[in-house]
Amino acid sequence: MKFLLARQALILAALSLLPGVGQAIYFRDKISWRSPIPPSEMVSVDQARQWADSAIWIDARPDNEFAGDHVPGAISLNEDRWNELLPQFLAAWSPGKKVVVYCSAQSCDLAREVAERLRKEAQLPDVFVLEGGWEAWLKKNR
Amino acid sequence: MKETSNIESPGNDASFGVGRSAFDVRRFVWRILDFIIAAIFIYAGVLKAFDPVQLAHDIDHYKILPWTIGVGLAFYLPWLEIFCGLALVFRLFYRGALSILSALVVVFLVATIAAKARGLDITCGCFGHASQNWSFPAHLALDLGILAALCALCFCSVARARAGTSPTPTS
Numbered sequence: 027m028k029f030l031l032a033r034q035a036l037i038l039a040a041l042s043l044l045p046g047v048g049q050a051i052y053f054r055d056k057i058s059w060r061s062p063i064p065p066s067e068m069v070s071v072d073q074a075r076q077w078a079d080s081a082i083w084i085d086a087r088p089d090n091e092f093a094g095d096h097v098p099g100a101i102s103l104n105e106d107r108w109n110e111l112l113p114q115f116l117a118a119w120s121p122g123k124k125v126v127v128y129c130s131a132q133s134c135d136l137a138r139e140v141a142e143r144l145r146k147e148a149q150l151p152d153v154f155v156l157e158g159g160w161e162a163w164l165k166k167n168r
Numbered sequence: 169m170k171e172t173s174n175i176e177s178p179g180n181d182a183s184f185g186v187g188r189s190a191f192d193v194r195r196f197v198w199r200i201l202d203f204i205i206a207a208i209f210i211y212a213g214v215l216k217a218f219d220p221v222q223l224a225h226d227i228d229h230y231k232i233l234p235w236t237i238g239v240g241l242a243f244y245l246p247w248l249e250i251f252c253g254l255a256l257v258f259r260l261f262y263r264g265a266l267s268i269l270s271a272l273v274v275v276f277l278v279a280t281i282a283a284k285a286r287g288l289d290i291t292c293g294c295f296g297h298a299s300q301n302w303s304f305p306a307h308l309a310l311d312l313g314i315l316a317a318l319c320a321l322c323f324c325s326v327a328r329a330r331a332g333t334s335p336t337p338t339s
Contacts, residue, residue, distance in 0.1 A: 031267055034267075036264075038252055043247075046244040049243050062235055
């Protein structure tokens with residue numbers, strides 16, 4: 027009976043793989059397997075620096091980390107004090123400017139969440155997440 | 169060992185008519201429960217299969233698995249739920265489907281409780297956006313209800329198999 031049950035479960039598990047693989051191929055451009063952020067919404071440190079004055083840098087880390095050190099000219103905008111900090115950021119932003127959001131490292135979610143809120147709540151276009159975050163910026167600027 | 173038989177003998181006692189009727193009603197009730205559980209999983213699977221990107225993010229919110237594995241599961245789990253639901257409807261690979269679905273619900277329950285214990289604000293994504301605003305107790309109640317139903321179906325299936333192999337099957 028146990029063998030029969032395992033065989034049935036295995037067949038169902040294998041059958042489910044087929045459409046799953048098909049769907050993964052179909053959605054290959056819409057989701058990255060390496061990071062929760064789609065490649066089209068990420069920007070490298072080098073590319074972001076080339077944008078120079080046409081970009082605003084947003085530090086999505088908590089206040090104490092921002093106070094410790096941050097990208098020169100960056101504005102603090104984190105989810106803890108969202109309602110308080112958003113107007114300050116919007117005052118500095120102007121149409122046509124790109125927004126580069128970063129948090130501490132590649133693995134952190136804060137930048138992605140802030141970028142998503144900026145797109146959805148503030149309706150801002152051209153919001154990008156910095157690849158590698160603050161760590162990557164530090165490496166390139168040592 | 170004989171394969172699971174879905175056909176049970178009502179017995180050959182004097183009150184055959186009454187026994188047969190009770191047998192039919194009971195079988196009908198179990199079948200309805202099959203359909204309800206199947207419908208829940210097929211519905212949940214179809215909703216999630218339409219938006220695997222959102223499901224990958226929902227899985228990621230639990231902070232248990234690496235992103236890559238979460239993406240793989242986001243493509244795989246909805247179809248597993250759909251196929252298992254269909255297996256319950258058509259009674260093909262019936263016990264295999266029941267065991268997979270039970271395991272899925274247990275894993276989901278553990279993950280939800282673990283996430284809550286770590287203070288994570290999660291959306292389960294079980295029914296796509298429909299379940300986004302469900303409270304933690306609502307999630308738990310639904311999952312425990314489904315798990316109880318799956319366990320009942322498992323026991324019923326085992327009991328039927330035993331009755332089927334018994335020399336004097338009873339209704």
